[in-house]
Amino acid sequence: MPADAALDPFRAPFAMADILRRAQADALGAFGLSPTECRYRVVASGSHWRLRDYADQDTSTSLLIVAAPIKRPYIWDLAPSVSAVRRCMRERLHVYLLEWMPASPDNANKGLDEYTDAICECIAIVSVESRSTWPFLVGHSLGGTLAAISSALAPERVRGLVLLDAPLCFRPKSAPFRDALVSLIPSPLSEDELFPGSLLSHMSALAAPGTFIWSRLMDAALSMTDRHALDIHARVERWALDEVALPGKLVHQIVDWLYREDRFCRGALTVHETLLGPSSLSVPTLAVVNVADEVAPVTSVVPFTDAMPTGYARIIEYPGEVGVGVQHLGILVGREAHARVWPQIISWLNARGTVASAAGAPERAASA
Numbered sequence: 001m002p003a004d005a006a007l008d009p010f011r012a013p014f015a016m017a018d019i020l021r022r023a024q025a026d027a028l029g030a031f032g033l034s035p036t037e038c039r040y041r042v043v044a045s046g047s048h049w050r051l052r053d054y055a056d057q058d059t060s061t062s063l064l065i066v067a068a069p070i071k072r073p074y075i076w077d078l079a080p081s082v083s084a085v086r087r088c089m090r091e092r093l094h095v096y097l098l099e100w101m102p103a104s105p106d107n108a109n110k111g112l113d114e115y116t117d118a119i120c121e122c123i124a125i126v127s128v129e130s131r132s133t134w135p136f137l138v139g140h141s142l143g144g145t146l147a148a149i150s151s152a153l154a155p156e157r158v159r160g161l162v163l164l165d166a167p168l169c170f171r172p173k174s175a176p177f178r179d180a181l182v183s184l185i186p187s188p189l190s191e192d193e194l195f196p197g198s199l200l201s202h203m204s205a206l207a208a209p210g211t212f213i214w215s216r217l218m219d220a221a222l223s224m225t226d227r228h229a230l231d232i233h234a235r236v237e238r239w240a241l242d243e244v245a246l247p248g249k250l251v252h253q254i255v256d257w258l259y260r261e262d263r264f265c266r267g268a269l270t271v272h273e274t275l276l277g278p279s280s281l282s283v284p285t286l287a288v289v290n291v292a293d294e295v296a297p298v299t300s301v302v303p304f305t306d307a308m309p310t311g312y313a314r315i316i317e318y319p320g321e322v323g324v325g326v327q328h329l330g331i332l333v334g335r336e337a338h339a340r341v342w343p344q345i346i347s348w349l350n351a352r353g354t355v356a357s358a359a360g361a362p363e364r365a366a367s368a
Contacts, residue, residue, distance in 0.1 A: 014196035018243040021198055025241035033238045035074040038085055040097070044125050048107045048247070049118040051125060054085055054095040061353035062126050062135035063088055065097040066119060066150075068143035069250060071197065072242045073099045075332055076140075078235050081228070082333045084342070091346045094130060098122050102244040108194050111249035112149065112257070116271050119150040123157050133159070136349055140164040140332055141296065142254065149264060152280035153271055160284040160352045162345060164331045167296040168278075168287075168304035169265040170258050175300045180207035182260050189252035197243030200251070204295075211294045211326060222322045229323025232333055236325030265304045278307035285313045286348050288331055288341060292320030295328045316344055 040052040065085070067073035076097065077085040088095050098119060103110070119137075126135045136159050139147035144166020151158045170178050184203055189195075205212040216237075223229035263269035267277025287305060289298045298317065305313035318341050324330040331337045 011193060011196060011199070014199035014202070015194070015245070017198040018196050018245060021241045021243045025238050028234070028238040028241070033235050035078055035235070035239070036080060037074050037077045038083070038089070043096075043129070044122065046118055046121070048101050048103070048110050048114065049122075050099050050101065051122050052097040052099060053129070054089060054097065059092045059094040060130075060133065061092075061349065062094040062096065062130040062133060063349070064119075064122060064126050064135040064137050065095065066137060066139040066143045066147040067097060067099055068139070068141045069100045069115070069146070069246055070142060070200065071239065071244060073097060075236075075239055075329060078239065078333050079232065082232055082335065082338055084332050087338060087342055088346075091350070093346075093349065096122070096126050096135070103194050103247045103250075104245075105194065108247050109191055109249045110247040111191070111253045112146075112271055115146055115250060116150045116153055119146060120154060120157070123150075123154070127157070136160045136162065136353070138162040138164070139166055141166055141328065145258070145264075148281060148285075149269065149271060149276060151283045151285075152264075152276045153274060155281065155283045158283050160349065161281075161286070162349070163285065163287040163301075165288065165290050165293055165296040165328055167300040169300050169302075170260075170262040171265065171303065173299075174262075174303070175294065175297050177204075177208045177211070177294050178259055178300065182255070185255050187256055187260060189248060189255060191249035191252050193248040194245040195248050195251040196245055200246065201240070201243065208294050211328065215327065216325055219322060219325055226323060228335070232323050232335075233325045236329060236333060240325070265307070267307075278304050279309065282309045282312060284352055286316065286345065287313065288316045288318055288345065290318050290320050290327055290330050292327045293330070314348070316341060 038054055040054045042050050043053045044051040065076060077083045080086060085095055123135060134157050137147040137151055144163040148168060151161050172179060184206055220233055223233045257263045269276045287301050289301055318331060318337060320327045320330050321334045321336040324334045
């Protein structure tokens with residue numbers, strides 16, 4: 001019996017759980033906790049993605065946000081006070097966002113090839129709309145991992161890369177979350193079946209209960225005396241309930257190729273018959289790491305950046321904060337993150353956005 005058959009009895013119940021959790025999210029939304037997103041227009045789309053354009057002005061520097069394939073992308077624009085999208089727009093950056101559509105039986109077999117194809121196609125579209133200027137790529141969590149893989153595939157087409165709590169190294173003991181998740185999820189996974197979002201949420205909670213259960217409860221308790229922190233915490237909880245199914249092929253490749261076998265960091269990841277690894281990522285790269293995050297700790301980033309071409313990577317450490325629900329999301333929704341870390345991110349982008357050769361010029365080593 002294939003190892004993946006152990007998950008078969010859970011697929012249907014967790015698919016129903018996706019529906020019930022989304023209903024809970026809608027109920028919370030009725031109490032004023034729905035996202036308040038900026039206006040955007042959809043400028044391109046494919047079978048499993050669409051490209052949002054948030055521009056309300058003509059700017060020279062373009063930013064392509066690669067959303068994580070897990071849950072909805074409005075975590076980037078959760079509320080006006082803690083919106084990464086609005087922050088970048090205020091800094092006169094032309095913001096685009098690549099949104100992954102919920103998986104369906106028709107596209108359950110989409111994997112890394114198809115996801116990197118979408119990113120590369122969006123890079124080309126943004127370049128044309130931005131008068132042939134290559135964009136910066138920004139990604140959080142697995143969105144950052146996908147952005148890094150795509151940048152390694154075509155480094156000459158990326159002006160710079162910003163990774164926010166995005167794991168790049170998955171060697172054993174690089175993160176307790178990695179080790180626990182690999183032990184929980186059987187191998188190999190089916191490439192033809194949908195993977196319910198709530199099943200992945202359940203696995204993540206089992207792998208890191210401190211992050212996804214106990215610290216969330218503690219964060220809620222500590223937020224009680226701060227109305228703003230409590231509001232953001234509640235909005236994060238509503239977002240966490242907004243589950244989407246993922247393609248079985250993508251989950252299989254992420255779990256087995258990245259988490260279990262660490263192919264990207266080992267220089268053994270093949271995408272479109274091209275071998276990729278740290279030496280392929282010759283792109284100015286800024287990585288922000290939350291030291292309180294168990295999902296993507298500094299040990300899941302430094303081994304990779306150390307193996308990149310000399311001088312291309314810089315790391316900023318962020319201590320985390322109260323009122324973000326889950327520390328893994330702190331860089332996107334934390335007040336301290338927006339006050340102290342985002343100015344450094346914007347400064348880094350602006351410094352490279354004004355240099356015509358930024359796409360090929362090495363990043364000088366700098367301490368955060």
